[in-house]
Amino acid sequence: MALFGRRNVLVAMLLFAAVAPTFLNAYYLFVANTILIYVLLAIGLNILVGYAGQLAFANAAMFGIGAYGTGLLQVHFGWPFWLAFPLGALIATMVGLAISLPALRLSGLYLALSTLAFAQFTQWVFLNWEPVTFGAGGFKTPPISFAPLPISKTLGLYYLSLILVMVLFALAQNLVRSRIGRAFVAVRDGEIAAESLGVDLLRYKALAFGISGFYAGIAGGLYSAMLNFVSPEGFDLFQMVIHKAMIIVGGLGSIVGSVLGAGTLVFVLEALRKVKGVQEIAFGAILVGFILFMPGGIIGYLKEKVRGWEEPLHRARASRRPPVAATSESSEVRP
Template sequence: MRIGTAKYTYQHDEALFDSRTQYAWLAILACALVAFPFLANEYWLYLACLVAINIGSATGLNILTGYTGLVSLGQAAFMGLGAYTVAVLEGSLGLPVLVNLLAGGAVAMLGGFIVGIPSLRVKGLYLAIATIAASMILHFVFSNWTSVTGGTAGLTVAPARFFGIDLDTAFRFYWMVVPITILMLLGAANLFRTRIGRAFIAIRDRDISAEVLGIPLLRYKLLSFGISSFYAGVAGGLWAYFFRSITPESFPLTMSIFFLTAIIVGGMGTLLGSILGATFITMVPEALKLIVGWLPISADATLILSPVRTIVFGLLIIGFLIFEPLGLQEIWRRTQRFFHLWPFRS
């Protein structure tokens, strides 16, 4: 039973979606996702697949940084672990796609557990530096463990196969990456309705108080690192299947900054922020390409685009921290409230 916003059953209070309006919007969104690949061209399908991969990785980073309060600049390195794991398993054993992706997530999770060990002693800037050091170590491994990673030449990945069909186009790949990303989002949404997710939030808000209340900090910090890295590993595996060629330079430190920018711009500590931020930040380089293409510049545009993109990411972080620290998700919520009250506003 429900009257207004009051909830009278435990099941209703625990429901992810609790109104007919929400279910209606979900149905519209599902129809749009199904119809999109039949209406979009190859370029927009490419962007849609890339956005889905980035949403998965940004969600993982948001679990660690937004919900647990642990800053990490190693997300790209964990994606690399997942990507190389998928590439090796696909090339050597030819295992099913889902097995490879889960294995990539598991290897990245193991790396996350190891990198998360310093989190009990250090936090903030010092923890960020520790994760940068870990990413540099992994980059060294990717570059020099030639027998496994192929060294600087990298590895080539065969296209993913489902039921004997090669997912070798953006149209076909879309039908794998979008459902997996949705499952990752649903998993994260349900995580924070459990004891583990609430422990993460308690650690973020006041870790000393959380420890006094009986929350073992090391266990839950390591678990947060592990879950975040698992998401990054799966996203990295999808990245490998999508681009089908990986090198150590595929996962630079700037990619980690990209994902940190995404959750800051989108809104830390919210899944909607992960979605909006990853989508927005993925589209920024595409917009920059158009702008640079319009400018009367004779030099190669790609030489200009890389530093300009880094500058833009930095400006976005500074701008949102100053003017809208809650990110795009707060702008969306304010817009919702405005239209909800619009007929009665003075």
């Protein structure tokens, strides 16, 4: 096996993540925890967009619902984090399932706008449902406690995030290689063809939306615990752009790519602190540059250039194309 093959690099990354808190200062630990949370978001979104091919813009909203759900259940009902957190994720999953309903009839840009409209609606609810969401000013969440474990809040949350990333990463890897994953790809590559192969569109679209909602919800719960503060502006369209950028930069249709994309994006955003005043310009340029010069994302680049990066699902294809490349046939599907 190649020294810099996929498995070795992933193991090295994991080991690094496991020991990182021993030598990182508070700032870098915060950045590292942010990366872990974004990894979850990117994996969920990649399943929906990269595998199932649904051009949805509601991920930031579901991230917000997870964060609000987790935070509000603690604040209003005095529930412990450990109960509120899974419930928050569950609520986000439900919302994900609900938005899959219009997705059945819509595709491409129409789906994009209807999910964008949903995201705007969610923002509006956060802002206006004041008795519940505390409106525009946001609210503080109670600090999470790891008692009886002898571990500080920051470290505990970091390792909780790391464990969840490991579990959900493995889950996603298995999912996309299963029957379900192949059904998603079939839906992406041609809905009518998929249906004729016996793929139940309703079921699989709903499943894809539900899964991405679940991942976003988990990420949201962790995010609220990390910040101890939840407010609407954390879940706006800039957040959406970051999510989309992560999966494009990492590589569509790849779980490992999502991990790399999330890490890269958070790193870029923090590194851009150096170029004060022109961050927006630099961010835009980097985004365009990645899309132009690494059309398959980081993962596409690695698959091509580095031995040991081929993913089992794609090994046979060895294509240079990005996974969802719109061929001339499928361009007609765009409305």
